[in-house]
Amino acid sequence: MALSPHTTQSGFTLPSIHSFPPFFTKQVNLATQATVTEHWTKLILSYARHKRLFTIRVEDAQKAGNDWDEILRNERINRSLPPSHLSYILNDMVSKNLAMYDPPKQTGSVLLYWRSPEEWAETLYDWVSSSGQLNTIMTFLDITDPPVQTPLSGLPLTILRRAIGVLQKTNRAQMIAITEGEGVRFFGGR
Amino acid sequence: MHRLGGVGLAAFERQQQSQRSFAELSSEISQGQVDHLHAQLAQFRSALLHFASTHRDSIRKDPNFRHAFQQMCATIGVDPLAGPRKGGWWAEMLGLGDWQYELGVQIVDVCVSTRERNGGLIEMKELVRLVSKLRGVSGGAITEDDVMRSIKTLKPLGAGYEVIDVGAGKKMVRSVVKELDEDQAVVLAIAQEEGGRVSEEMLIARRGWTPQRASAALENMLVRDGLCWIDEQDEKNGVAYWIPSAMRWDE
Numbered sequence: 001m002a003l004s005p006h007t008t009q010s011g012f013t014l015p016s017i018h019s020f021p022p023f024f025t026k027q028v029n030l031a032t033q034a035t036v037t038e039h040w041t042k043l044i045l046s047y048a049r050h051k052r053l054f055t056i057r058v059e060d061a062q063k064a065g066n067d068w069d070e071i072l073r074n075e076r077i078n079r080s081l082p083p084s085h086l087s088y089i090l091n092d093m094v095s096k097n098l099a100m101y102d103p104p105k106q107t108g109s110v111l112l113y114w115r116s117p118e119e120w121a122e123t124l125y126d127w128v129s130s131s132g133q134l135n136t137i138m139t140f141l142d143i144t145d146p147p148v149q150t151p152l153s154g155l156p157l158t159i160l161r162r163a164i165g166v167l168q169k170t171n172r173a174q175m176i177a178i179t180e181g182e183g184v185r186f187f188g189g190r
Numbered sequence: 191m192h193r194l195g196g197v198g199l200a201a202f203e204r205q206q207q208s209q210r211s212f213a214e215l216s217s218e219i220s221q222g223q224v225d226h227l228h229a230q231l232a233q234f235r236s237a238l239l240h241f242a243s244t245h246r247d248s249i250r251k252d253p254n255f256r257h258a259f260q261q262m263c264a265t266i267g268v269d270p271l272a273g274p275r276k277g278g279w280w281a282e283m284l285g286l287g288d289w290q291y292e293l294g295v296q297i298v299d300v301c302v303s304t305r306e307r308n309g310g311l312i313e314m315k316e317l318v319r320l321v322s323k324l325r326g327v328s329g330g331a332i333t334e335d336d337v338m339r340s341i342k343t344l345k346p347l348g349a350g351y352e353v354i355d356v357g358a359g360k361k362m363v364r365s366v367v368k369e370l371d372e373d374q375a376v377v378l379a380i381a382q383e384e385g386g387r388v389s390e391e392m393l394i395a396r397r398g399w400t401p402q403r404a405s406a407a408l409e410n411m412l413v414r415d416g417l418c419w420i421d422e423q424d425e426k427n428g429v430a431y432w433i434p435s436a437m438r439w440d441e
Contacts, residue, residue: 004440016439017307021387022419022432029416035306079423 008070012050015043018071024079026088040081040089041098047071049114054156055102057109061086102158111156120159121166123151125173125186134188139180250289253333260339293332294340296321301351301365308435309417310366313382314353316438317363334361356382362435368415373407381418381433388418389427 003016017023017039027033044056053067060068061083073080090110093099099110115123124143127150128134144155152160164184167173176183248255300320304312314334322332341363344351350367356378364370370378376397381388393404408431411417417433424430 002438002440016441020419020432020434020437021423021430022421025420025422027419029413031306032309032416032419078425079421 006076010051010070012047012070014071014074015039018043018074019077021077021079024074024081024085026082026085037089037092041093041096043071044089044093045098045112045114048112052154054111054154054159055109056086056090056112058083058087058090059108100158102156111158113159117159117162118166120152120155120163124160124163125167127152128186129188134186137176137178137183137185139178139183141180143184251331253331253336257333257335260335290336290340290343293321293336294344296324297337297340297351297363298344298349298365300324301363304439305365307439308433309415310364310368311378311417311435312363312365313435314361314363316435319438337363358382373403374411374415374417377407377411377418378433378436381436386432386434386437387424387430388433389424389430391427 003019005016006014006019008014023036023039027036047068047070048054048056051067056068060066061072061081064073072086087107090099091107093112094101094110097113097116099112101107102109102111128138140157140160143152144157144160146153155163164173164175167186168175171187173184173186176185245255245259249259250256297317300317301310301312304320314337318332318334318337321337325332338353341351341353349365352364354362354364354370354375356362356375358379360379360382362378377388377393380392380396384392388408390401390404390408393399393407394401399407408418411433412420412431417435418431419434421430421432422428
């Protein structure tokens with residue numbers, strides 16, 4: 001039997017291991033499971049990047065009909081990732097700083113770092129300086145929901161705060177309390 | 191009375207004289223033989239040189255030709271792989287040693303990079319396919335025979351690379367030091383026939399194994415050796431085992 005990559009309707013290419021039936025079962029051999037976890041982690045992050053998804057929940061594996069159907073199930077071989085296995089993988093991703101539980105103090109839903117907060121910080125700063133908005137005060141909404149699509153559109157506030165935190169440490173941004181809530185100012189001229 | 195050579199001092203001298211002539215003649219003859227041998231060797235050498243230079247490319251590119259060439263070398267007791275250190279101008283001439291070692295490195299590359307999913311066991315055809323892919327088109331075709339030869343050259347490294355016969359003409363290459371017992375060989379053979387999938391039920395029905403034996407063999411391969419993966423969503427038996435080394439992986 002030959003295993004080959006498959007391109008989904010949304011144009012995402014699934015690796016050949018996604019057609020390997022036992023890939024969906026949690027393996028008892030620790031070394032094998034490490035491989036499985038690594039492949040799933042890569043798959044989840046690249047799919048999230050492909051579709052600009054930021055959140056995955058354990059319950060997404062429970063029933064079909066969500067953003068993650070294309071990778072959490074494989075109709076061609078009639079397999080799907082059991083929630084318990086997804087939960088194990090997410091836990092591993094959180095421990096490797098590739099995701100964080102959000103909201104905190106629960107383990108059913110995570111924010112995915114297909115870019116790390118540091119990378120988001122650079123993307124954010126580049127966008128602000130290239131669009132000539134340095135030294136002006138911006139609301140969070142200005143950043144995550146601008147009139148034209150930007151690399152930061154739809155960025156969850158939790159990740160945005162972390163990215164601003166990174167910029168604050170290098171004195172490139174400052175949080176400001178404004179009437180509509182929170183704002184931020186970026187500094188140029190380093 | 192008449193004796194050949196006569197008697198007395200003169201006869202003694204004559205005998206010595208003839209002995210000397212014989213010695214001279216014998217050294218002359220052996221010198222002639224040595225010269226002849228040298229001439230023959232030189233001729234052989236130049237013939238080989240000619241052969242090597244005209245067929246060098248064919249040897250590297252054409253697997254059939256290479257096979258025939260290696261067989262010829264084996265019959266006349268020449269080792270085309272004897273490196274320069276062993277005084278092998280032959281190997282230098284052909285570059286076959288380098289060729290074989292290069293193939294060895296590529297084999298190790300494929301075995302190591304697929305080890306995490308197949309547990310250090312790979313089917314010969316799959317190995318040949320992946321190595322060919324690695325070499326690209328310019329590398330020329332390679333055969334199972336070449337791979338087996340290269341694996342032999344890897345032996346002194348002690349990495350435990352070995353070709354195992356799992357029956358029905360199927361061969362697998364093992365890249366980890368691990369003993370395969372007979373039951374595992376049977377499981378591998380069935381997996382080969384079934385495209386990678388094996389279940390306890392199959393072993394019981396086809397080989398007449400007891401459930402305990404089937405489950406123990408599979409469990410060992412799963413947990414101890416990491417040679418197979420478990421699938422708990424199998425439609426037919428609920429649980430099935432898959433052997434990645436018996437499958438073809440297109441990347």
